[in-house]
Amino acid sequence: MATITNIEDLKRIYRRRVPKMFYDYAESGSYTEQTFRENCSDFSQIRLRQKVAVDMSNRSTQSSMIGEKVAMPVALAPVGMTGMQCADGEIKAALAAKRFGVPFTLSTMSICSIEDVAEATQHPFWFQLYVMKDEDFVDAIIERARKANCSALVLTLDLQILGQRHKDLKNGLSAPPKMTLPTIINLATKWGWGLEMLKTKRRSFGNIVGHAKNVGDVSSLSSWTAEQFDEKLDWGKIARIRDQWGGKLILKGINDPDDARLAADFGADAIIVSNHGGRQLDGTASAIRMLPDIIRAVGNQVEVHMDSGIRSGQDVLKALALGARGTFIGRAFIYGLGAMGEEGVTKALEIIHKELDVTMALCGERDVHNLGRHNLLIAQDFL
Numbered sequence: 356m357a358t359i360t361n362i363e364d365l366k367r368i369y370r371r372r373v374p375k376m377f378y379d380y381a382e383s384g385s386y387t388e389q390t391f392r393e394n395c396s397d398f399s400q401i402r403l404r405q406k407v408a409v410d411m412s413n414r415s416t417q418s419s420m421i422g423e424k425v426a427m428p429v430a431l432a433p434v435g436m437t438g439m440q441c442a443d444g445e446i447k448a449a450l451a452a453k454r455f456g457v458p459f460t461l462s463t464m465s466i467c468s469i470e471d472v473a474e475a476t477q478h479p480f481w482f483q484l485y486v487m488k489d490e491d492f493v494d495a496i497i498e499r500a501r502k503a504n505c506s507a508l509v510l511t512l513d514l515q516i517l518g519q520r521h522k523d524l525k526n527g528l529s530a531p532p533k534m535t536l537p538t539i540i541n542l543a544t545k546w547g548w549g550l551e552m553l554k555t556k557r558r559s560f561g562n563i564v565g566h567a568k569n570v571g572d573v574s575s576l577s578s579w580t581a582e583q584f585d586e587k588l589d590w591g592k593i594a595r596i597r598d599q600w601g602g603k604l605i606l607k608g609i610n611d612p613d614d615a616r617l618a619a620d621f622g623a624d625a626i627i628v629s630n631h632g633g634r635q636l637d638g639t640a641s642a643i644r645m646l647p648d649i650i651r652a653v654g655n656q657v658e659v660h661m662d663s664g665i666r667s668g669q670d671v672l673k674a675l676a677l678g679a680r681g682t683f684i685g686r687a688f689i690y691g692l693g694a695m696g697e698e699g700v701t702k703a704l705e706i707i708h709k710e711l712d713v714t715m716a717l718c719g720e721r722d723v724h725n726l727g728r729h730n731l732l733i734a735q736d737f738l
Protein backbone atom coordinates (compact mmCIF):
# COMPACT_ATOMS: atom_id res chain seq x y z
CA MET A 356 0.00 0.00 0.00
CA ALA A 357 2.80 2.43 0.91
CA THR A 358 4.20 2.21 -2.62
CA ILE A 359 0.89 3.30 -4.12
CA THR A 360 1.26 7.05 -4.25
CA ASN A 361 -0.84 8.17 -7.19
CA ILE A 362 -3.78 7.17 -9.38
CA GLU A 363 -1.41 5.88 -12.07
CA ASP A 364 -0.10 3.26 -9.59
CA LEU A 365 -3.65 2.01 -9.01
CA LYS A 366 -4.18 1.83 -12.76
CA ARG A 367 -1.12 -0.40 -13.19
CA ILE A 368 -2.38 -2.88 -10.57
CA TYR A 369 -5.89 -2.70 -11.99
CA ARG A 370 -4.59 -3.61 -15.44
CA ARG A 371 -2.84 -6.73 -14.11
CA ARG A 372 -5.83 -7.92 -12.10
CA VAL A 373 -8.88 -7.45 -14.31
CA PRO A 374 -9.71 -9.28 -17.58
CA LYS A 375 -8.64 -7.31 -20.64
CA MET A 376 -12.17 -6.81 -21.95
CA PHE A 377 -13.21 -4.97 -18.77
CA TYR A 378 -9.98 -2.98 -18.55
CA ASP A 379 -10.45 -1.94 -22.19
CA TYR A 380 -14.12 -1.13 -21.53
CA ALA A 381 -13.06 1.50 -18.99
CA GLU A 382 -9.83 2.62 -20.57
CA SER A 383 -11.19 3.69 -23.92
CA GLY A 384 -12.96 6.49 -25.69
CA SER A 385 -15.01 6.56 -28.84
CA TYR A 386 -13.57 6.50 -32.37
CA THR A 387 -10.10 8.14 -32.47
CA GLU A 388 -10.12 8.77 -28.69
CA GLN A 389 -9.07 12.38 -29.26
CA THR A 390 -11.54 13.73 -26.70
CA PHE A 391 -10.66 10.95 -24.26
CA ARG A 392 -6.98 11.99 -24.44
CA GLU A 393 -7.58 15.76 -24.40
CA ASN A 394 -9.84 15.49 -21.35
CA CYS A 395 -6.66 14.71 -19.41
CA SER A 396 -3.99 16.57 -21.37
CA ASP A 397 -5.89 19.89 -21.32
CA PHE A 398 -5.60 20.00 -17.55
CA SER A 399 -1.84 20.28 -17.91
CA GLN A 400 -2.23 23.45 -19.99
CA ILE A 401 -3.49 25.25 -16.91
CA ARG A 402 -0.70 26.39 -14.63
CA LEU A 403 -0.98 27.13 -10.94
CA ARG A 404 0.16 30.30 -9.20
CA GLN A 405 2.53 29.63 -6.36
CA LYS A 406 2.10 31.70 -3.20
CA VAL A 407 4.56 31.82 -0.31
CA ALA A 408 4.73 33.17 3.21
CA VAL A 409 1.02 32.91 3.95
CA ASP A 410 -0.44 31.08 6.92
CA MET A 411 -1.55 27.74 5.56
CA SER A 412 -2.63 26.08 8.81
CA ASN A 413 -6.17 24.85 9.47
CA ARG A 414 -7.04 24.00 5.93
CA SER A 415 -10.40 22.63 4.87
CA THR A 416 -11.59 20.82 1.77
CA GLN A 417 -15.11 20.46 3.13
CA SER A 418 -17.89 21.80 0.99
CA SER A 419 -21.36 20.91 -0.25
CA MET A 420 -22.82 19.60 -3.49
CA ILE A 421 -26.56 20.24 -4.09
CA GLY A 422 -26.81 21.08 -0.41
CA GLU A 423 -25.22 17.83 0.82
CA LYS A 424 -22.11 18.13 2.97
CA VAL A 425 -19.01 16.57 1.39
CA ALA A 426 -15.53 15.95 2.80
CA MET A 427 -14.22 17.30 -0.50
CA PRO A 428 -16.13 18.36 -3.61
CA VAL A 429 -15.53 15.08 -5.43
CA ALA A 430 -18.32 12.57 -6.11
CA LEU A 431 -18.08 9.10 -7.63
CA ALA A 432 -19.51 9.22 -11.15
CA PRO A 433 -21.97 6.63 -12.44
CA VAL A 434 -20.05 3.85 -14.18
CA GLY A 435 -21.87 1.01 -15.92
CA MET A 436 -20.78 -2.56 -15.15
CA THR A 437 -18.77 -1.47 -12.11
CA GLY A 438 -19.64 -4.89 -10.70
CA MET A 439 -17.61 -6.54 -13.49
CA GLN A 440 -14.44 -4.68 -12.48
CA CYS A 441 -14.71 -6.27 -9.06
CA ALA A 442 -17.35 -8.56 -7.54
CA ASP A 443 -20.10 -6.46 -5.89
CA GLY A 444 -18.19 -3.42 -7.16
CA GLU A 445 -21.02 -0.94 -6.77
CA ILE A 446 -21.53 -1.88 -3.13
CA LYS A 447 -17.80 -1.66 -2.40
CA ALA A 448 -17.46 1.72 -4.09
CA ALA A 449 -20.56 3.04 -2.32
CA LEU A 450 -19.23 1.90 1.07
CA ALA A 451 -15.87 3.58 0.43
CA ALA A 452 -17.66 6.80 -0.59
CA LYS A 453 -19.86 6.67 2.51
CA ARG A 454 -16.86 6.24 4.82
CA PHE A 455 -14.96 9.04 3.10
CA GLY A 456 -17.93 11.41 3.11
CA VAL A 457 -18.46 11.91 -0.61
CA PRO A 458 -21.49 11.06 -2.79
CA PHE A 459 -21.76 7.81 -4.73
CA THR A 460 -23.78 7.66 -7.95
CA LEU A 461 -25.25 4.34 -9.06
CA SER A 462 -25.58 3.78 -12.82
CA THR A 463 -28.74 2.43 -14.46
CA MET A 464 -26.37 -0.09 -16.06
CA SER A 465 -24.95 -1.31 -12.78
CA ILE A 466 -24.58 -4.95 -11.81
CA CYS A 467 -25.75 -4.50 -8.19
CA SER A 468 -29.29 -3.16 -8.10
CA ILE A 469 -30.59 -0.03 -6.38
CA GLU A 470 -31.97 -2.25 -3.61
CA ASP A 471 -28.66 -4.15 -3.21
CA VAL A 472 -26.74 -0.91 -2.68
CA ALA A 473 -29.37 0.62 -0.39
CA GLU A 474 -29.44 -2.48 1.81
CA ALA A 475 -25.65 -2.83 2.01
CA THR A 476 -24.88 0.82 2.69
CA GLN A 477 -27.91 2.02 4.69
CA HIS A 478 -26.97 5.43 3.36
CA PRO A 479 -28.45 7.74 0.71
CA PHE A 480 -26.80 7.75 -2.70
CA TRP A 481 -27.51 9.34 -6.07
CA PHE A 482 -29.15 7.37 -8.85
CA GLN A 483 -28.23 7.93 -12.49
CA LEU A 484 -30.95 7.39 -15.06
CA TYR A 485 -30.64 6.66 -18.76
CA VAL A 486 -33.91 7.54 -20.43
CA MET A 487 -35.23 4.39 -22.06
CA LYS A 488 -38.06 4.09 -24.57
CA ASP A 489 -39.94 1.75 -22.24
CA GLU A 490 -41.76 4.35 -20.13
CA ASP A 491 -43.09 1.74 -17.72
CA PHE A 492 -39.50 0.80 -16.95
CA VAL A 493 -38.51 4.46 -16.44
CA ASP A 494 -41.49 5.06 -14.15
CA ALA A 495 -40.78 1.93 -12.14
CA ILE A 496 -37.07 2.62 -11.70
CA ILE A 497 -37.76 6.19 -10.54
CA GLU A 498 -40.12 4.70 -7.96
CA ARG A 499 -37.44 2.21 -6.89
CA ALA A 500 -34.90 5.02 -6.50
CA ARG A 501 -37.37 6.97 -4.39
CA LYS A 502 -38.12 3.95 -2.17
CA ALA A 503 -34.38 3.40 -1.68
CA ASN A 504 -34.03 6.99 -0.41
CA CYS A 505 -31.80 8.14 -3.25
CA SER A 506 -31.19 11.80 -2.56
CA ALA A 507 -30.74 12.93 -6.16
CA LEU A 508 -31.55 11.79 -9.65
CA VAL A 509 -28.71 12.26 -12.12
CA LEU A 510 -30.21 12.31 -15.60
CA THR A 511 -27.69 11.57 -18.33
CA LEU A 512 -28.38 13.49 -21.51
CA ASP A 513 -25.43 12.65 -23.73
CA LEU A 514 -26.27 9.04 -24.54
CA GLN A 515 -29.35 8.86 -26.73
CA ILE A 516 -27.29 6.77 -29.09
CA LEU A 517 -24.07 4.87 -28.32
CA GLY A 518 -20.69 6.31 -29.31
CA GLN A 519 -18.65 3.52 -30.88
CA ARG A 520 -15.63 2.19 -29.01
CA HIS A 521 -13.49 0.07 -31.27
CA LYS A 522 -11.93 -1.91 -28.42
CA ASP A 523 -15.29 -3.11 -27.13
CA LEU A 524 -16.32 -4.31 -30.57
CA LYS A 525 -13.02 -6.09 -31.11
CA ASN A 526 -13.22 -7.73 -27.66
CA GLY A 527 -16.79 -8.79 -28.37
CA LEU A 528 -17.92 -6.96 -25.25
CA SER A 529 -21.65 -7.04 -24.94
CA ALA A 530 -24.10 -7.54 -22.16
CA PRO A 531 -23.71 -10.38 -21.39
CA PRO A 532 -20.19 -10.90 -22.77
CA LYS A 533 -19.94 -13.41 -25.62
CA MET A 534 -17.84 -16.40 -24.63
CA THR A 535 -15.30 -16.64 -27.43
CA LEU A 536 -12.09 -18.66 -26.94
CA PRO A 537 -9.83 -15.60 -26.34
CA THR A 538 -12.38 -14.26 -23.82
CA ILE A 539 -12.53 -17.55 -21.95
CA ILE A 540 -8.72 -17.77 -21.84
CA ASN A 541 -8.45 -14.18 -20.62
CA LEU A 542 -11.08 -14.62 -17.92
CA ALA A 543 -9.43 -17.84 -16.76
CA THR A 544 -5.98 -16.26 -16.37
CA LYS A 545 -7.32 -13.53 -14.08
CA TRP A 546 -8.07 -16.07 -11.40
CA GLY A 547 -8.08 -13.65 -8.43
CA TRP A 548 -10.85 -11.70 -10.13
CA GLY A 549 -12.55 -14.93 -11.22
CA LEU A 550 -12.64 -16.47 -7.74
CA GLU A 551 -14.29 -13.37 -6.33
CA MET A 552 -16.82 -13.34 -9.16
CA LEU A 553 -17.72 -16.94 -8.44
CA LYS A 554 -18.52 -16.03 -4.83
CA THR A 555 -21.19 -13.49 -5.72
CA LYS A 556 -24.59 -14.01 -7.28
CA ARG A 557 -24.60 -10.46 -8.61
CA ARG A 558 -23.29 -10.92 -12.12
CA SER A 559 -26.01 -9.35 -14.26
CA PHE A 560 -27.71 -6.01 -14.52
CA GLY A 561 -29.72 -5.85 -11.30
CA ASN A 562 -31.68 -2.73 -12.23
CA ILE A 563 -32.89 -4.19 -15.47
CA VAL A 564 -33.16 -7.97 -15.44
CA GLY A 565 -36.60 -8.96 -14.26
CA HIS A 566 -37.81 -5.36 -14.16
CA ALA A 567 -37.93 -4.24 -17.78
CA LYS A 568 -40.42 -5.50 -20.34
CA ASN A 569 -39.08 -8.57 -22.20
CA VAL A 570 -36.00 -8.80 -20.00
CA GLY A 571 -36.54 -11.75 -17.74
CA ASP A 572 -33.05 -13.13 -18.08
CA VAL A 573 -29.56 -12.13 -19.01
CA SER A 574 -29.69 -13.51 -22.54
CA SER A 575 -32.41 -11.07 -23.66
CA LEU A 576 -30.62 -8.12 -22.06
CA SER A 577 -28.22 -7.34 -24.84
CA SER A 578 -30.87 -6.76 -27.50
CA TRP A 579 -33.09 -4.84 -25.07
CA THR A 580 -30.46 -2.28 -24.05
CA ALA A 581 -29.15 -1.87 -27.61
CA GLU A 582 -32.54 -0.67 -28.82
CA GLN A 583 -33.79 1.04 -25.67
CA PHE A 584 -31.80 4.30 -25.41
CA ASP A 585 -34.38 6.90 -26.29
CA GLU A 586 -33.35 8.77 -29.42
CA LYS A 587 -36.37 11.03 -28.99
CA LEU A 588 -35.23 12.42 -25.64
CA ASP A 589 -36.02 16.14 -25.52
CA TRP A 590 -36.77 18.81 -22.90
CA GLY A 591 -40.42 17.71 -22.80
CA LYS A 592 -39.41 14.20 -21.72
CA ILE A 593 -36.92 15.62 -19.25
CA ALA A 594 -39.74 17.70 -17.73
CA ARG A 595 -41.92 14.60 -17.41
CA ILE A 596 -39.14 12.83 -15.51
CA ARG A 597 -38.46 15.89 -13.31
CA ASP A 598 -42.15 16.09 -12.35
CA GLN A 599 -42.37 12.43 -11.65
CA TRP A 600 -39.22 12.36 -9.54
CA GLY A 601 -39.97 15.55 -7.65
CA GLY A 602 -36.61 15.57 -5.84
CA LYS A 603 -33.16 17.00 -6.54
CA LEU A 604 -32.28 16.75 -10.21
CA ILE A 605 -28.79 16.86 -11.75
CA LEU A 606 -28.46 17.04 -15.54
CA LYS A 607 -25.34 15.24 -16.72
CA GLY A 608 -23.52 15.41 -20.01
CA ILE A 609 -23.66 19.10 -20.91
CA ASN A 610 -20.64 20.37 -22.82
CA ASP A 611 -21.91 23.52 -24.50
CA PRO A 612 -22.91 26.95 -23.13
CA ASP A 613 -26.23 27.04 -25.04
CA ASP A 614 -27.29 23.67 -23.59
CA ALA A 615 -26.13 24.83 -20.17
CA ARG A 616 -28.33 27.93 -20.43
CA LEU A 617 -31.32 25.74 -21.38
CA ALA A 618 -30.61 23.47 -18.40
CA ALA A 619 -30.34 26.45 -16.04
CA ASP A 620 -33.61 27.97 -17.34
CA PHE A 621 -35.20 24.53 -16.99
CA GLY A 622 -34.54 24.69 -13.27
CA ALA A 623 -32.16 21.79 -12.62
CA ASP A 624 -30.44 21.75 -9.22
CA ALA A 625 -27.09 21.18 -10.88
CA ILE A 626 -25.52 20.39 -14.20
CA ILE A 627 -22.47 18.24 -14.84
CA VAL A 628 -20.22 19.61 -17.55
CA SER A 629 -19.12 16.35 -19.12
CA ASN A 630 -18.49 14.58 -22.39
CA HIS A 631 -18.96 11.16 -20.80
CA GLY A 632 -15.22 10.76 -20.33
CA GLY A 633 -14.68 10.95 -24.09
CA ARG A 634 -16.93 7.94 -24.73
CA GLN A 635 -19.62 9.66 -26.76
CA LEU A 636 -18.92 12.53 -29.23
CA ASP A 637 -15.29 12.10 -30.19
CA GLY A 638 -13.81 15.40 -31.37
CA THR A 639 -15.79 17.55 -28.94
CA ALA A 640 -13.70 19.78 -26.69
CA SER A 641 -12.50 18.58 -23.32
CA ALA A 642 -14.83 19.34 -20.43
CA ILE A 643 -12.22 21.48 -18.64
CA ARG A 644 -11.86 23.60 -21.78
CA MET A 645 -15.63 24.14 -22.00
CA LEU A 646 -16.05 24.86 -18.29
CA PRO A 647 -15.19 28.61 -18.31
CA ASP A 648 -17.63 29.41 -21.13
CA ILE A 649 -20.36 27.40 -19.44
CA ILE A 650 -19.80 29.11 -16.10
CA ARG A 651 -20.01 32.46 -17.89
CA ALA A 652 -23.24 31.40 -19.60
CA VAL A 653 -25.13 30.32 -16.48
CA GLY A 654 -23.66 32.58 -13.79
CA ASN A 655 -25.08 31.64 -10.42
CA GLN A 656 -28.34 30.35 -11.83
CA VAL A 657 -27.42 26.68 -11.36
CA GLU A 658 -24.73 24.75 -9.52
CA VAL A 659 -22.07 23.64 -11.98
CA HIS A 660 -20.18 20.39 -11.53
CA MET A 661 -17.73 18.85 -13.97
CA ASP A 662 -16.15 15.54 -14.86
CA SER A 663 -14.08 13.96 -17.63
CA GLY A 664 -10.33 13.68 -17.31
CA ILE A 665 -9.80 14.12 -13.56
CA ARG A 666 -6.91 11.96 -12.39
CA SER A 667 -5.55 13.98 -9.47
CA GLY A 668 -6.36 16.45 -6.72
CA GLN A 669 -4.61 19.09 -8.80
CA ASP A 670 -7.15 18.53 -11.58
CA VAL A 671 -9.93 18.93 -9.01
CA LEU A 672 -8.40 22.18 -7.81
CA LYS A 673 -8.20 23.55 -11.36
CA ALA A 674 -11.87 22.76 -12.00
CA LEU A 675 -12.89 24.42 -8.72
CA ALA A 676 -10.69 27.45 -9.44
CA LEU A 677 -12.43 27.83 -12.81
CA GLY A 678 -15.75 28.00 -10.98
CA ALA A 679 -17.07 24.44 -10.62
CA ARG A 680 -18.84 23.78 -7.34
CA GLY A 681 -18.06 20.09 -7.48
CA THR A 682 -16.37 17.42 -9.54
CA PHE A 683 -16.89 13.74 -10.34
CA ILE A 684 -14.34 11.01 -10.91
CA GLY A 685 -15.02 7.97 -13.09
CA ARG A 686 -11.96 6.00 -14.11
CA ALA A 687 -9.87 7.24 -11.18
CA PHE A 688 -12.03 5.29 -8.72
CA ILE A 689 -12.52 2.35 -11.10
CA TYR A 690 -8.73 1.83 -11.17
CA GLY A 691 -8.76 1.63 -7.37
CA LEU A 692 -11.76 -0.68 -7.30
CA GLY A 693 -10.36 -3.06 -9.91
CA ALA A 694 -6.99 -3.06 -8.16
CA MET A 695 -8.08 -3.61 -4.56
CA GLY A 696 -11.85 -3.45 -4.12
CA GLU A 697 -13.24 -1.16 -1.44
CA GLU A 698 -9.78 -0.44 -0.06
CA GLY A 699 -8.65 0.64 -3.51
CA VAL A 700 -11.51 3.13 -3.86
CA THR A 701 -10.63 4.53 -0.44
CA LYS A 702 -7.00 4.77 -1.56
CA ALA A 703 -8.03 6.67 -4.73
CA LEU A 704 -10.06 9.12 -2.62
CA GLU A 705 -7.19 9.55 -0.14
CA ILE A 706 -4.71 10.24 -2.94
CA ILE A 707 -6.96 12.84 -4.54
CA HIS A 708 -7.75 14.44 -1.20
CA LYS A 709 -4.11 14.75 -0.23
CA GLU A 710 -3.14 16.18 -3.62
CA LEU A 711 -5.96 18.70 -3.39
CA ASP A 712 -5.02 19.69 0.15
CA VAL A 713 -1.28 20.09 -0.51
CA THR A 714 -1.81 21.94 -3.79
CA MET A 715 -4.30 24.27 -2.15
CA ALA A 716 -1.75 25.06 0.57
CA LEU A 717 1.05 25.73 -1.91
CA CYS A 718 -1.30 28.06 -3.79
CA GLY A 719 -1.73 29.95 -0.53
CA GLU A 720 -5.33 28.91 0.14
CA ARG A 721 -6.81 27.35 3.25
CA ASP A 722 -10.37 26.74 2.12
CA VAL A 723 -11.67 25.23 -1.12
CA HIS A 724 -14.33 27.93 -1.23
CA ASN A 725 -11.64 30.57 -1.72
CA LEU A 726 -10.18 28.98 -4.83
CA GLY A 727 -10.61 31.08 -7.94
CA ARG A 728 -9.04 32.27 -11.14
CA HIS A 729 -6.50 34.18 -9.09
CA ASN A 730 -4.87 30.79 -8.38
CA LEU A 731 -4.36 30.01 -12.04
CA LEU A 732 -2.26 31.06 -14.98
CA ILE A 733 -4.53 30.13 -17.83
CA ALA A 734 -3.48 29.66 -21.43
CA GLN A 735 -5.10 32.33 -23.60
CA ASP A 736 -7.35 29.90 -25.48
CA PHE A 737 -8.97 28.80 -22.23
CA LEU A 738 -10.34 32.29 -21.57
Ligand code: FNR
Nearest residue numbers: 381432433434435462511631632663664684685686
Ligand atom coordinates in the same frame (compact mmCIF):
# COMPACT_ATOMS: atom_id res chain seq x y z
C1 FNR B 1 -19.03 5.81 -17.78
N1 FNR B 1 -19.88 6.90 -17.69
C2 FNR B 1 -21.21 6.70 -17.47
N2 FNR B 1 -22.05 7.75 -17.30
C3 FNR B 1 -23.36 7.58 -17.05
O1 FNR B 1 -24.08 8.56 -16.90
N3 FNR B 1 -23.86 6.31 -16.92
C4 FNR B 1 -23.09 5.21 -17.09
O2 FNR B 1 -23.56 4.09 -16.96
C5 FNR B 1 -21.73 5.39 -17.41
N4 FNR B 1 -20.92 4.32 -17.63
C6 FNR B 1 -19.56 4.51 -17.77
C7 FNR B 1 -18.73 3.40 -17.85
C8 FNR B 1 -17.36 3.59 -17.90
C9 FNR B 1 -16.45 2.39 -17.94
C10 FNR B 1 -16.81 4.88 -17.87
C11 FNR B 1 -15.32 5.10 -17.88
C12 FNR B 1 -17.64 5.98 -17.82
C13 FNR B 1 -19.33 8.25 -17.68
C14 FNR B 1 -18.95 8.66 -16.27
O3 FNR B 1 -20.08 8.88 -15.47
C15 FNR B 1 -18.14 9.96 -16.26
O4 FNR B 1 -18.81 10.95 -16.99
C16 FNR B 1 -16.74 9.77 -16.83
O5 FNR B 1 -16.17 8.57 -16.39
C17 FNR B 1 -15.85 10.92 -16.42
O6 FNR B 1 -14.59 10.83 -17.00
P1 FNR B 1 -13.31 10.17 -16.28
O7 FNR B 1 -13.29 10.68 -14.86
O8 FNR B 1 -13.50 8.71 -16.35
O9 FNR B 1 -12.20 10.66 -17.13
